Amino acid sequence: MPPVDTPGRAAGGPDAPRLIALDWGTTALRAFLLGAGGRVLDRRAAPRGLLQVPPGGFAAVLAEILGDWRRPGLPALAAGMVGSAQGWREVPYHRGPAGLADLAAGLLPVPEKGPEGEAVLRIVPGILLDGAPPEVMPEVMRGEETQVMGALALEPGLRAAARIVLPGTHSKWVAVRDGRITSFRTYMTGELFAVLRAHSILGRALAPSAQPAGAADEEEAWAAFDRGVDAARAGKAGLAPLLFSARTLVLAGALPAAASLDYLSGLLIGDELRAALPVGEPGIPLALIGDPALCRRYRRAFARLGLPGTHAGTPDGPREIAGATEAGLWHTALAAGLVAGPEETR
Amino acid sequence: MPPVDTPGRAAGGPDAPRLIALDWGTTALRAFLLGAGGRVLDRRAAPRGLLQVPPGGFAAVLAEILGDWRRPGLPALAAGMVGSAQGWREVPYHRGPAGLADLAAGLLPVPEKGPEGEAVLRIVPGILLDGAPPEVMPEVMRGEETQVMGALALEPGLRAAARIVLPGTHSKWVAVRDGRITSFRTYMTGELFAVLRAHSILGRALAPSAQPAGAADEEEAWAAFDRGVDAARAGKAGLAPLLFSARTLVLAGALPAAASLDYLSGLLIGDELRAALPVGEPGIPLALIGDPALCRRYRRAFARLGLPGTHAGTPDGPREIAGATEAGLWHTALAAGLVAGPEETR
Known part of the structure; x- marks a missing residue:
């Protein structure tokens, strides 16, 4: 051109x-x-x-x-x-x-x-x-x-000390001090969800007559997501003993097959939050950067887990920052x- | 015929x-x-x-x-x-x-x-x-x-009370009392390893010049497996924050690319053991049923984690039971x- x-x-x-x-x-x-x-x-x-x-x-x-x-x-x-x-x-x-x-x-x-x-x-x-x-x-x-540097430019209040969460294929939890990235940790939450959905028994049709996995209506899907978050919160030993419940809850008639992937999503995101958020960092503002639909899931999980919105002035949860990349x-x-x-x- | x-x-x-x-x-x-x-x-x-x-x-x-x-x-x-x-x-x-x-x-x-x-x-x-x-x-x-019923027939000493571990695609940890299966839990360890190896970034070549993942010599492979078990033991928050280390240790020059899948195997098995073994069940005999090569990995992880062989009379680790299926x-x-x-x- x-x-x-x-x-x-x-x-x-x-x-x-x-x-x-x-x-x-x-x-x-x-x-x-x-x-x-x-x-x-x-x-x-x-x-x-x-x-x-x-x-x-x-x-x-x-x-x-x-x-x-x-x-x-x-x-x-x-x-x-x-x-x-x-x-x-x-x-x-x-x-x-x-x-x-x-x-x-x-x-x-x-x-x-x-x-x-x-x-x-x-x-x-x-x-x-x-x-x-x-x-x-x-x-x-x-x-x-x-993206983190962009967020700090857009929101100077985060420069002194902040925790910035970037959900995605490889979610990052980034600690910021004095305008610098001082440490961070990666959670393979998005990739884990993708490979389990596409290639494991958790993504396969669970019964011949069942709706396909992932075809729940919105209300049912969010209810299943919340259950996954709750299970992750209750899980004392992490994800390993919980993953299979995305199948067994369906087999036991306790979860609609169509909502099992939403449950799995809640399980994985809930476990990420449980593992990533140490108890008691109330003074550090928390911000989210990412796909809005995915950030919505994270915000819902934060609320479900009873985690305070630690971003100053936003008691209803972490703040999303748009335009950070550019x-x-x-x-x-x-x-x-x-x-x-x-x-x-x- | x-x-x-x-x-x-x-x-x-x-x-x-x-x-x-x-x-x-x-x-x-x-x-x-x-x-x-x-x-x-x-x-x-x-x-x-x-x-x-x-x-x-x-x-x-x-x-x-x-x-x-x-x-x-x-x-x-x-x-x-x-x-x-x-x-x-x-x-x-x-x-x-x-x-x-x-x-x-x-x-x-x-x-x-x-x-x-x-x-x-x-x-x-x-x-x-x-x-x-x-x-x-x-x-x-x-x-x-x-298989558990077979093990109880072959080893009547397990009938009163035992924990039987069946490693595999979906590892089972089975509690036995009075000759009956009273409870059990599933760990998707084998399937998780398989899908991560075949479909995630952890199974892909990590650098153009690197040996293919999984091509380590035996000594290097076992050393990497042990490191994975150690990391799982040190992990306070479960598997989620640890998985990505199978990649980052290689990128940081701290693990040979060829041994990264052995490290991942140690990480997954170590995390299964850490999650499954409650502290202090010293009186309950422990037995293994499964593929001998896989049981060898589990026995090594048990030893590495410093877990006592709780099977009566076998202080060197859980006992393997062959012929349980038939x-x-x-x-x-x-x-x-x-x-x-x-x-x-x-």
């Missing part, structure tokens, strides 16, 4: 693009065209994550998605698994606690042929914490560090000098 | 077959030709579990496996998932604690055309315990009840009057 310039988007104009920001993960690519101050001028998304890109195909996929956004001199910055060994270029992890300056210092470029010559995409490093096994395990993230990419680009700050654009 | 009679196997002879005993599960079929006293005259096995039998194909598979074993009047008894809703005929669960008499009373026949006319296969019922959710979950078994089928057949007891065959 040839570049299409609208008058307001001319270079230097008030709507001039300043940064192409990319969230490029394992299963999806999201792209943002950002103007002055990080304002979102346009956005695109495609199911073109690492798993869907053929070997050597990253440049072609990027050209296809960005199309008319690209022009000479417009910087591009990406975060996520695109910087992993399975991605476009492996960007070494930043080892240890990290703030914005650490991420900016670790950017690595990918030389990439654009339609108008050589352009450069830079990739944000992930974070690796070595830990001290077996008590404290090593941890890694790629992409979430950028904000994080913008502020990382600012810290790296790829784009100009407010004082320079005024 | 036509029946082939050897002289010693003539009806009424000392080696005359008395029972065809079948262990017919989800992935495999094992068949035993039993003589007087339950002595094994012959055995066969085939990868013809429920998942490999086409709809309506149970009789044909059975005829193929049994072949020349079959003759008019020779009873056949099966235990396992063949009696489930997905099996040949659904045999209602026995609800509640169960002994041999309960199982014998619940046998259901499958009319089945043999090569010499109408023969009958009977199927042993499974057990369902309703529980009292969310504190005590419902539980089900099909097949293990027969013994259980024989004794169930005896209790049901399908075969004659010792006093009648003398």
